[in-house]
Amino acid sequence: xxxxxxxxxxxxxxxxxxxxxxxxxxxxxxxxxxxxxxxxxxxxxxxxxxxxxxxxxxxxxxxxxxxxxxxxxxxxxxxxxxxxxxxxxxxxxxxxxxxxxxxxxxxxxxxxxxxxxxxxxxxxxxxxxxxxxxxxxxxxxxxxxxxxxxxxxxxxxxxxxxxxxxxxxxxxxxxxxxxxxxxxxxxxxxxxxxxxxxxxxxxxxxxxxxxxxxxxxxxxxxxxxxxxxxxxxxxxxxxxxxxxxxxxxxxxxxxxxxxxxxxxxxxxxxxxxxxxxxxxxxxxxxxxxxxxxxxxxxxxxxxxxxxxxxxxxxxxxxxxxxxxxxxxxxxxxxxxxxxxxxxxxxxxxxxxxxxxxxxxxxxxxxxxxxxxxxxxxxxxxxxxxxxxxxxxxxxxxxxxxxxxxxxxxxxxxxxxxxxxxxx
Numbered sequence: 001x002x003x004x005x006x007x008x009x010x011x012x013x014x015x016x017x018x019x020x021x022x023x024x025x026x027x028x029x030x031x032x033x034x035x036x037x038x039x040x041x042x043x044x045x046x047x048x049x050x051x052x053x054x055x056x057x058x059x060x061x062x063x064x065x066x067x068x069x070x071x072x073x074x075x076x077x078x079x080x081x082x083x084x085x086x087x088x089x090x091x092x093x094x095x096x097x098x099x100x101x102x103x104x105x106x107x108x109x110x111x112x113x114x115x116x117x118x119x120x121x122x123x124x125x126x127x128x129x130x131x132x133x134x135x136x137x138x139x140x141x142x143x144x145x146x147x148x149x150x151x152x153x154x155x156x157x158x159x160x161x162x163x164x165x166x167x168x169x170x171x172x173x174x175x176x177x178x179x180x181x182x183x184x185x186x187x188x189x190x191x192x193x194x195x196x197x198x199x200x201x202x203x204x205x206x207x208x209x210x211x212x213x214x215x216x217x218x219x220x221x222x223x224x225x226x227x228x229x230x231x232x233x234x235x236x237x238x239x240x241x242x243x244x245x246x247x248x249x250x251x252x253x254x255x256x257x258x259x260x261x262x263x264x265x266x267x268x269x270x271x272x273x274x275x276x277x278x279x280x281x282x283x284x285x286x287x288x289x290x291x292x293x294x295x296x297x298x299x300x301x302x303x304x305x306x307x308x309x310x311x312x313x314x315x316x317x318x319x320x321x322x323x324x325x326x327x328x329x330x331x332x333x334x335x336x337x338x339x340x341x342x343x344x345x346x347x348x349x350x351x352x353x354x355x356x357x358x359x360x361x362x363x364x365x366x367x368x369x370x371x372x373x374x375x376x377x378x379x380x381x382x383x384x385x386x387x388x389x390x391x392x393x394x395x396x397x398x399x400x401x402x403x404x405x406x407x408x409x410x411x412x413x414x415x416x417x418x419x420x421x422x423x
Contacts, residue, residue, distance in 0.1 A: 002246025004158040005225055006193045009134045009243065013117050020157040020250070025150045028058070030111065032102050032120035033142060035063040038081045042088075044143050053146040057091040060111070062102030064094070066361055067353035074361075100326025100352040103127035103294045104210065108328045114228050115241035119145060123217060124294045124376060129225035130209035131232055132243040134193070136223055156193045156222045157252040158245070159184075163200035165260035170412030172304060173208035174296050174374065174395035177215035178265040180257060182275035188253055190220040195245065197227065200259050206235050207298035214295040214376065218272040264410055266372075267393035270379050278398055281408050285317075288371035289403040290383070291396050292323030292350075293357045296374030299332045301396040306338045308400035308414045309345040315406030320347045320399075321363040323355030345404075360384025365391075372402045 003011065004020075011018050013026040033041060038061055045053065053059065061081060069075040078096065085093040092111065099105035103124050106112045114132030118125060121142050128135040136153065144151040161180065167173070194216055196209075204212070209231075213224040226232070227244040264278040291297070291305045302324065314320045322342050324330040330352050333339050342349055348363070356363035357375040365371055365385030371392065375383065378391035394402070397411035404414075 001250055002248040004193070004245045004249045004251070005132070005195055005227060005243050006134055006156060006158055006223070007249075008245075009115055009117050010155055012115065018155050020155050022155045023152055024155060025152050026117060027150045028119040028145065029116040030058050030060060030118045031142065031145050032060045032062060032106070032118065032122075032125065034065055034102050034122055035061070035077070035081055036065050037121045037142065038084055039077060041142055041146065042084045045146065048147070050147055053088055054149045056089045059088075059090050059146070060092045060094070060102070060106065061085050061090050062094040062099065062105070063096050064099075064101045064353045065358040067096040067351050068362055070362060097327070097351070100324070100329070101294045101297065101354060103214075104298065104325040105328070107131055107206075108326055113236070113240065114232060115243045124214050126213050126217060126223040126225070127210045127294055129213040129223060130206050131235065132226055132228045134223055134225055154191075156191055158193045158195050158249070159189065159221070160251045160254045161194055161196050162198035162254065162256045163196060163204075163259060164198050164256070165200060165258040166203065167259045167262060170397060170410070170414075171262050171264055172395040172397055173204060173211045174215065175265040176257070176259060176262050177212050178267055178272070178275045178393065179262050181216050181219045181273045184216075184219055184255060186219040186273070189216070191222050192252055194221045194224040195227070196225075198256075201226065201229060202231070204231070205300055206231065207300035210298060211295055215272065218377065264395065264398050264412065266398065266408065267378055269390045269392065272377055272393060278394065278408065278410050281392070282410055284370065284392070284408040286370045286372050286392075286402055286407060287317050287319070288365050288369050289318055289320040289399050290323065290356045290363060290371065290373035290375060291320070291399050292325065292355045293375050294325060294354070295376045296396055297323055297325030297329065299329050301374065302329065302333050302338050303336070304396040305400040306341045308397060308404065308411065309347065310341050312345055312404045314346045314403050317406050318403050320345075320403040321350055321356055322347045323350045323363075324352045326352050356383040365389045372399050372408060374399055
């Protein structure tokens with residue numbers, strides 16, 4: 001019996017063949033910790049009397065949740081993180097203004113490569129699967145990795161999702177991602193690795209793959225991954241370690257989706273998998289909108305938003321926050337004239353990072369506000385506003401069109417879909 005991508009990567013780490021269901025102690029190629037947990041991790045190390053961590057060159061700190069301190073407490077924490085990074089001799093620290101979201105910037109800068117195994121203190125680290133890297137979220141186990149270099153895992157089974165066809169005008173990869181999680185039982189997805197396959201992959205950019213490796217996490221898979229192909233090779237502009245499953249690999253389940261059948265989707269409050277066609281909620285008034293996050297804050301997403309916002313104004317009742325996922329995305333926005341489009345549309349551009357999605361630390365909702373966004377989740381209070389706020393999730397096209405109209409809108413009336421949006 002052949003191996004899946006997941007089994008191959010973990011076999012390389014363990015230096016022996018491993019199969020789904022086995023318990024192993026793999027040492028990650030890299031461990032990433034975001035700014036919300038650096039200080040607690042340091043305090044735990046101090047309580048244990050640990051002065052040095054194992055393999056500090058393989059650990060990365062990322063300031064992405066609070067890149068813009070708005071309180072004394074936040075500023076003090078930011079300063080403390082810098083001190084900890086130096087004391088522990090951390091291999092790489094993405095400080096504010098020097099990277100962006102921890103699931104995006106390390107890929108752009110070449111730290112993440114196909115075939116790598118990463119552990120990270122954040123649910124959405126499987127973004128790295130877009131380039132063929134296997135990433136597992138860890139939380140309390142970060143301490144074990146810091147002290148001992150590893151912690152146990154059970155090798156997950158793999159679910160194959162085969163994609164065929166082409167998306168229609170006004171429909172995006174974000175819509176496909178939300179549609180997928182409405183059709184797969186979370187009990188099947190739980191602790192599995194989702195692996196994408198099929199002819200449609202030839203049309204999906206690395207940015208689109210990040211979205212597909214992000215949104216389906218809300219139904220419980222351990223990770224999500226793409227095989228290596230020409231798009232991966234072109235992204236790295238050179239030779240890469242090719243990762244792919246064997247033809248006779250064993251899969252837990254196989255699902256097939258025809259992209260031509262997908263319509264614009266919206267996730268209703270208060271769960272990402274509570275998905276309907278946008279036509280079912282057209283006309284719902286909104287006052288808050290946000291385009292960004294590790295799910296939809298890449299340059300492809302910004303181009304889509306700009307294709308709607310060019311020569312339009314945000315509705316007077318709405319505040320639209322634009323948050324690039326990284327400094328590189330922000331730079332491309334400026335070079336391509338997108339920043340000017342967003343400013344002229346009366347958008348609010350925030351520093352690269354998680355933005356409102358990080359618990360509403362900036363761009364916060366008021367009580368009883370209604371928001372539509374490209375955030376990762378829509379549980380009550382996710383972006384502030386407490387239990388009285390309503391959060392809808394949608395594609396950059398749908399969010400931009402809704403921000404212009406002041407109500408949830410089908411973007412098909414605004415957009416002309418192209419491989420690259422013509423501004």
